Amino acid sequence: MSGRPNREGVRHGLARVLSKRGLCSRSEAERRVREGRVRVAGRVVRDPEYPVLLDAANIELDGVGASAVAHRYLMLNKPRGLVTTAQDERGRDTVYRCFGDAELGWIAPVGRLDKASEGLLLFSSDPAWAAGVSDPARGPVKTYHVQIEGLPDDRLLAALHAGIEDAGEWLRVGAARVLRLGGRNAWLEVVLDEGRNRQIRRLLGAHGIAVMRLVRVAIGRIELGGLAKGAWRELTDGEVAQLRPGARAD
Incomplete structure (x- = not known):
């Protein structure tokens, strides 16, 4: 018979509770628990799956009460x-450089933008909200402005919408249109209603089109707007609510 607590109430693994309280990532919470840095009711617990109540008041991390923080x-x-990572094993600059000395507590990227891509990237300490935004089926659509080599025609736009199979995945765009044409290149607006790794680059590459720049300009109804390169701001309560599941902008 297990010696773990069995009182009434919904219980979650200890590491999950620390993460849901906005104190650290799930993987970091697991590491801290295994290192013996977490106590429950005064006793060191080294099992990340040890069941506790989400609102339990008897949890300590590094000798300090592990209360939930405002997300x-x-x-x-x-x-x-x-x-787009907290630390890079190759020593490359990460997105966290943009926050400087701001005391933001633990925050994590919501989704990703690869090294060569630019634009709107969200961060949060709320794992549940972040999972909803990142969910490829339920999350909000994402809009990109893409500079390509060459001049697109209607056949290319139709092909992007029709989709291709690549590395066992079906890749397609929700919508694509020409924003402006230059002499040898063009800007497209591409909307994705699903999330795949390097989806736009892979799609265009399959048609022999090289991407020169890729800028995410909107997630759902939340637009990058005039936010300067490398600058950040807090989302408003309304913006946070708009990105919850069920508030999807189609």
Whole structure:
């Protein structure tokens, strides 16, 4: 018979509770628990799956009460050349450089933009909200402005919408249109209603089209607007609500 508590109430694994309280990521919480840095009712617990109530008041992390913190919701205009990670094993600059010395607590990127891509990137300490935004089936549509080599025609736009199979995945866009044409290149507006790794680059590459720049300009109804490159701001309560599941902008 298990010696774990069995009182009434819905219980979750200890690491999950620490993460849901906005104190650290799930993986970081698991590491801290295994290192013996977490106590429950005064006793060190090293099992990340040890069941506790979500609102339990007897949890301590590094000797301090592990109370829930107010969740943060931010947007960043990501510059090209930064990696979307907290730490990079190759020593490359990461998106966290843009926050400087701001005391934001633990925040994590909501989804990703690859190193060569720019634009709207969200951050939050709310794992449940972040999971909803990132969900490829239920999350909000994402809009990109893409500079390509060459001049597109109606056949290319139709092909992007029809989709292709690549590496076992079906890739397609929700919508695509020409924004403006130059002498040798053009800007497209591309809307994705699903999320795949490097989806736009892979789609265009399959048609022999090279991407020169890729800028995410909107997630759902939340637009990058005039936010300067490398700058960030807090989302408003209304913006946070708009990105919850069920508030999808189609």
